[in-house]
Amino acid sequence: MATANQVRFDNLLKKGDLIESTSEMTPEYLKELKHTLIVSGDTELISAPAYYMATKRAPSVNAFMTGIAIIQDELAHAHIAYHILEELGDDEETLIFERDPKSFRYPYAFDVPLESWPELAIANAFYDQAGFCLLGDIHEQCSYGPWKRGLVKVMAEENFHLRNGRTWMKRIAAAGGEAKDELQRNVDWMFPLTVEWFGLPDDRKMHSTQLEYRLKGKTNDQLRQWWLSTVVPYCESIGVKVPAHQEGENWVLDYPFPCTFDAAEKRWDFKDPCSWDDVLVRWRERGPRNVQMVADFQESYRKLRAARQQ
Ligand SMILES: [Fe+2]
Numbered sequence: 441m442a443t444a445n446q447v448r449f450d451n452l453l454k455k456g457d458l459i460e461s462t463s464e465m466t467p468e469y470l471k472e473l474k475h476t477l478i479v480s481g482d483t484e485l486i487s488a489p490a491y492y493m494a495t496k497r498a499p500s501v502n503a504f505m506t507g508i509a510i511i512q513d514e515l516a517h518a519h520i521a522y523h524i525l526e527e528l529g530d531d532e533e534t535l536i537f538e539r540d541p542k543s544f545r546y547p548y549a550f551d552v553p554l555e556s557w558p559e560l561a562i563a564n565a566f567y568d569q570a571g572f573c574l575l576g577d578i579h580e581q582c583s584y585g586p587w588k589r590g591l592v593k594v595m596a597e598e599n600f601h602l603r604n605g606r607t608w609m610k611r612i613a614a615a616g617g618e619a620k621d622e623l624q625r626n627v628d629w630m631f632p633l634t635v636e637w638f639g640l641p642d643d644r645k646m647h648s649t650q651l652e653y654r655l656k657g658k659t660n661d662q663l664r665q666w667w668l669s670t671v672v673p674y675c676e677s678i679g680v681k682v683p684a685h686q687e688g689e690n691w692v693l694d695y696p697f698p699c700t701f702d703a704a705e706k707r708w709d710f711k712d713p714c715s716w717d718d719v720l721v722r723w724r725e726r727g728p729r730n731v732q733m734v735a736d737f738q739e740s741y742r743k744l745r746a747a748r749q750q
């Protein structure tokens with residue numbers, strides 16, 4: 441028989457009301473909420489060291505300051521998610537500074553190094569657009585009040601990040617010559633990596649608990665379609681080629697999905713389709729930058745603590 445708490449929870453959810461505290465949740469909802477927040481916090485946090493490497497190669501002081509401003513935003517976004525987790529009983533410092541690199545839950549794309557300014561421009565246009573779609577969906581649907589309100593700030597800033605990426609991509613494409621060729625070469629590896637960002641296709645996995653609890657509103661494939669519908673037309677409008685096209689209402693990829701990726705060479709082999717199990721193995725092993733990025737902020741923290749104790 442359902443407990444009184446369960447009945448109250450079911451009613452809140454059914455009415456579309458917001459949940460404001462742990463006393464209104466079931467243990468299953470708390471678990472699912474925490475999982476969603478960890479993925480969000482880890483993704484925001486890891487984007488900071490990922491973007492910093494490329495920001496150091498900014499073509500001007502002005503561009504460098506924009507890169508730093510975006511990194512500062514990302515750290516604040518991470519703090520929103522971790523702070524909510526702390527209120528739900530976790531410890532923010534342990535979550536960030538004591539965890540093993542492989543236990544961080546963020547998209548594989550960030551494990552492939554961003555080594556140049558054009559790569560950062562594309563990351564802002566593609567990765568931040570992915571974040572905008574995922575978080576926009578959560579912001580609209582979210583049944584947990586504190587996070588729904590926190591996401592107002594996040595959405596405004598993600599919009600600024602992706603606009604910055606688009607502006608720079610357009611500027612580089614308009615320059616033509618070798619600059620445009622380099623942009624295209626980077627789009628060639630970063631586009632399929634962002635298509636993967638949205639996870640397993642719906643026929644492999646429908647994360648129905650998150651949908652049921654209103655911790656997301658769209659399925660992985662619906663979110664992927666949304667992303668494609670914004671990115672493909674934009675790239676085409678600035679003369680950058682992407683391997684996807686529109687058929688009726690749908691966006692269709694022009695390559696086998698999934699297929700193999702060589703992270704060291706930043707190269708996809710469209711002639712070598714693979715299984716989703718192969719992709720899951722690559723994701724679990726993590727990519728070249730995982731250990732270094734986590735070590736960067738965890739070592740700084742240890743040094744800071746040691747200095748405080750002296
Ligand atoms: Fe962010």
Ligand SMILES: [Fe+2]
Nearest residue numbers: 568571598601
């Ligand atoms: Fe962002």
